[in-house]
Amino acid sequence: MTEPHFDIICLGRVAVDLYGEQVATPVEEAVSFRRYIGGSSGNLAVGCARLGLRSALISRVGADAMGTYLHAALGREEVDTTYLNVDVSRRTGLAFLGLKDADAATLDFYRENCADIALSPDDIDEGFIASSAILAMTGTHASAAHSFAALEKAASAARTAGRLTILDIDYRSSIWTEAEGGPECVASRLRSLLPKIDYLVGNEEEFAALGQTSLSEALVMLRTLTQATFIVKRGASGATALHPDIPTNLDAATLVPGYAVEVMNVVGAGDAFLSGMISQLAAGAPIEQALTVGNACGALVVSRHGCSDAMPSTDEVDLLVGRPPREASPEWLKHLHWVTRRRNWPQPVAALAFDHREPFEMLLEQTGSPAKRVGEFKALLTQAAINVMEVSDHTSPGALIDGRFGAASLQKLTDLGWWVSRPVEATGSRPLRFEAGEALETNMRSWDSRQMVKCLVWYHPDDEEVMKADQIRSLRRLQHACRSTDHQLVLEVILPLNGPRNESDLIRALGQLYEAGIYPDWWKLEPPTSDQTWNGLSEMIKAQDPHCNGVFLLGLGQPLEDVLRSIRFASDQPLYAGFAIGRTIFKDAADLWFTGKMDDKEVIKVISERFSSLLPAKKVKVE
Incomplete structure (x- = not known):
């Protein structure tokens, strides 16, 4: 038998949850809604992928914006589509959900003639089914003859290939x-499928619905149809596995x-329960x-809020079940969940930083220029950065831009897929x-996520x-806002310029912030000047948050040659994430441009040359 390519194929319902x-x-x-991948099979595919399984989904979506969203969102979760x-x-x-109370949500399904229920046997590739160690199907697709025929074909293909088959009853009354x-009719169709099933999963209400009788009678009757292991979910109490015998009283199991x-x-x-169970079955x-x-x-x-988005990672599960030594505090669990969901970026990032506001306000006042001139200058910086990256082999271009003066540049570089941060x-x-x-x-x-x-x-x-x-x-409030709105946090920590300043103070400052529960995705710091400081930073950050993306270097307006020396020194450090340099590159050019002593073409040329000098590639496209 060939080695399976996938650990799990999920077949059935996928939709958008609001x-x-x-x-x-x-x-x-x-009055406002958050959008997630939804549907039992969509949730399951994401849950399994979060737990490290090679996960795939078989279903249908419409040729609409929500279908496009599902394809992209599932791809980000590394689910094969x-x-x-x-x-x-x-x-x-679609499904609209309201969190009315802790025990129940109000659901409103929009599924009349929807795409996923139109699944048919033509959608089932028997070779693809055989490429997975496990096939997990959801019972909603027995509600239409053609989609049930797809379940039958898939189950037969999995059985022929000797793969494990799981059926989630997935009872939805409406x-x-x-x-x-x-x-x-739905129950009868699913019962006919049971001889091809290894694990039958549902809660007490679902087993009763499948048997169309009381729970105890349903369990006994279903056992006459299949030797599958029955997994009975019992809410907060836990779960029970029944195989082969059925007790007269479920509480005796x-x-x-x-x-x-x-x-x-x-x-x-x-x-979520099923994804966790499958992750362990896949491991034997x-x-x-x-x-x-x-x-x-x-x-x-x-x-947590949502279904698919709330699915945990292996690190979260391990922490909750008590295998590692660290205490499973709610704050640390939230952080673990966040870091397993966030987007990863190639490193190091080369970012041109022009998020400054006050220096440009001063230039406006000094020169009597209208505010729109700042946006025009930042557009020149944007073009210079684009020119450099078009001829550079650097794979992760970035920028720091504000939304007040640089809104157009901000959106332009975001749409180009750059690493973009705003103050x-x-x-x-x-x-x-x-x-x-x-x-x-x-x-x-209101920001772009x-x-x-x-x-x-x-x-x-x-x-x-x-x-x-x-x-x-203030930082706790900011961190909460970032997590609530799905934005990564770049925390720039600078020791006050009018007081005692040494590199050990900076390390102590970060340690205090970690102790206070502040876990930024990236730090932005003055360049450390010694291996000892880098080692101290690395040891402290790795001990407090091994999931931190790393450290960006800032420039503080230092001469270009000093900044370049700092970048070269940092480039071999494991936590070096890139640089975000601004005034060093553009300050004097801004002064000259606002006073009419430098034109647009000269600004682009100067900025391009300086920004390029911080990168390995030296060629510059000048317009």
């Missing part, structure tokens, strides 16, 4: 009721206990361990304050406690 952002609010009262076919005659399914023939968590949203718990683990990990995954998801701090504020004031999170929610957040904080480890407490409160 979750109300207002907690304790029914869907009809929600080769057989996520586009149906040009149907729309992608979907089964509206199906042709009603719930009885061995229960693998669940985990006590604060529940936000019960939707998606079953999909005993069923008790599979249920333990499944329970952990379910517990983590119910404590939030009120210039020069100490203690830290934000340009958007109390509207910080609201303002960030591909953009990073940059924040400069003037912080010294020997500041007065009142000052440090104020700064840390």
Whole structure:
């Protein structure tokens, strides 16, 4: 038998979930929504991929914006979408969800003649099915004859290839009721599939629905149809595996206990449970361990907003079940979940930093120029950076740009796929304050999610406690806003220029911020001048947050040759993430341009040459 290419193929329902952002609010009262990959098979495919499995999805989406979104979002989760076919005659399914209370969400399905339910046997490639160690199917697709025929064909192909087959009953009352023939027909079709199934998964209500009788009678009857292992999910209590015997009372069976968590949203718990269980079955683990990990995954998801987006990583699960020594604090679990979801960028990043606002405001005042001139100058910087990167072999171009003066440049480089970050701090504020004031999170929610957040904080480890407490409160607020709006955080820490300054102080400053629960995705720091400082930074960062992306070097307006020397010295350091240099490159050119002593072409030429000098490639395209 050939070695499977995939660990798991998920076949069935995929849609877009739109979750109300207002907690304790029914869907009809929600005023804003967050979009996620949805549908039981879509959730399962993501959950398995997050746990390190080679995951694929077979289904259909519409030839619409939501279908395009699902393809892209699943791709980012490293789910294979080769057989996520586009149906040009149907729309992608939607589900609106409101988090009315901790025990139930209000759901409103938009699935009439939707794309995924149009799945047919023609969508099933038997060779593709055989390429996976496990086939997991969801029962909703028994609600239509053609999609059920696809389940039958896939199950037969998996059985012929000797692959493990799993059926999630996936009972949805409204979907089964509206199906042709009603719930009885759906249940009958699924029962006919059971001889080809190795694991049958559902909660107590789902097993009863499949048997169309009471739970106890359904379990006994279903056992006459299949020797599959029955996995009965029992909510917060845990889960039970039944094989081969069926007890007269389910409470008499061995229960693998669940985990006590604060529940936000019960939707998606079953999909998370199944992904955890499958991850262990794929590794050959005993069923008790599979249920333990499944329970952990379910517990983590119910404590979060959304389904697919809430799916945990292996690190999160390991922390919850207690295998590593570190305490599974809620804050650290949230951080682990964040770092496994964020986008990764090639490193090192070469970023031209022109997010400055105050220096340009001063130039406007000195020269009497209109504000639009700043945007025009930043457009020249943008063109220079593009020119350099077009002829450079550097793979990760970047920029720091503000939204006040540089909005057009900001969007242009974001759309080009550059690493782009924008500032939030009120210039020069100490203690830290934000340009958007109390509207910080609201303002960030309007940003493109591909953009990073940059924040400069003037912080010294020997500041007065009142000052440090104020700064840390602001940084905690910022971190919460970043996580809530899906923006990575670049935290720039500079020791105040009018006080004692040495590199050991900088290391202590970062240590205090970590101790306060601040975990930026990137640090932006003055260039360390010795191996000893780099080693100290590396040891401290790796101990506090081994998932940190690394350290960007800033310039502080130093001479170009000094900046280049710092970059060369840092380039061999493991935590070196790149540079973000600005005034060193453009300050004198800005002074000359605003006073009419340098034209546009000269600005682009000078900036191109200086920016290029910091990169390995030296050729420059000048316009």
